[in-house]
Amino acid sequence: xxxxxxxxxxxxxxxxxxxxxxxxxxxxxxxxxxxxxxxxxxxxxxxxxxxxxxxxxxxxxxxxxxxxxxxxxxxxxxxxxxxxxxxxxxxxxxxxxxxxxxxxxxxxxxxxxxxxxxxxxxxxxx
Numbered sequence: 001x002x003x004x005x006x007x008x009x010x011x012x013x014x015x016x017x018x019x020x021x022x023x024x025x026x027x028x029x030x031x032x033x034x035x036x037x038x039x040x041x042x043x044x045x046x047x048x049x050x051x052x053x054x055x056x057x058x059x060x061x062x063x064x065x066x067x068x069x070x071x072x073x074x075x076x077x078x079x080x081x082x083x084x085x086x087x088x089x090x091x092x093x094x095x096x097x098x099x100x101x102x103x104x105x106x107x108x109x110x111x112x113x114x115x116x117x118x119x120x121x122x123x124x125x126x
Contacts (some may be wrong), residue, residue, distance in 0.1 A: 002119070009112050009120050014047070018058075018063075018066065018069065018112075020058040020059055020060030020110075020112075021059060021060045021061065022059045022060075023056060023057065023058040023059075023079050023118065024056065024057050025054060025055070025056045025058070025079065026054060026055050027052065027053075027054045027089060027120060027121070028052065028053055028054070029048060029049075029050075029052045030049040030050075030051040030052070030053075031046040031047060031048055031049060032046065032049055033045070033046055034046060034047050037098055046114055048058070053085070053115075053116060054089070054116035054120045055113075055114060055115055055116060056077065056079070056091065056114040056116065057111065057112070057113055057114065058079075058111070058112050058114065059109060059110065059111045059112075060109065060110055061107050061108065061109055061110065062098065062107070062108035062110050066094075067085075068096050069093055069094065070093075071090065071093050071094065071095075072092055072093070072094070073093070074089060074091070074117060075090070075091060075092075075093070076088070076089075076091075077089055077090070077091040077114065077116070084123075084124070085122070085123060085124050086122075086123050087120055087121070087122055088120070088121050088123065089116050089117075089118065089119060089120040089121060090116070090117050091114045091115065091116050091117060092094070092114065092115045092116075092117055093112050093113070093114055094113050094114065094115050095111075095112070095113035096110065096111070096112055096113075097110070097111040097112075097113075098110055098111075
């Protein structure tokens with residue numbers, strides 16, 4: 001089985017594509033602790049609740065003429081893994097970080113912290 005490499009990460013707000021260089025997505029599922037005082041060997045026990053959530057962090061370069069999308073606004077997120085596979089869902093930007101280098105040749109970088117809202121869909125192409 002061949003590994004896939006990331007191709008393009010972008011999210012869209014008001015028809016503006018924000019291209020980024022790296023992205024990470026974390027998908028989690030909630031559980032309820034069911035440990036009691038009589039649990040053998042002092043190991044905690046859990047049951048799945050069925051609720052899931054996801055967050056993402058995307059990083060890239062500040063582009064000329066492209067303003068940051070507003071905080072706390074729902075928008076479409078797309079992270080392309082290759083030409084036929086991508087993650088897509090609705091998301092809310094909860095943080096924006098800007099970093100400028102010391103040298104005039106250093107690019108200005110952007111980092112967006114994102115909270116997913118509702119399902120994250122993985123599209124597997126042919």
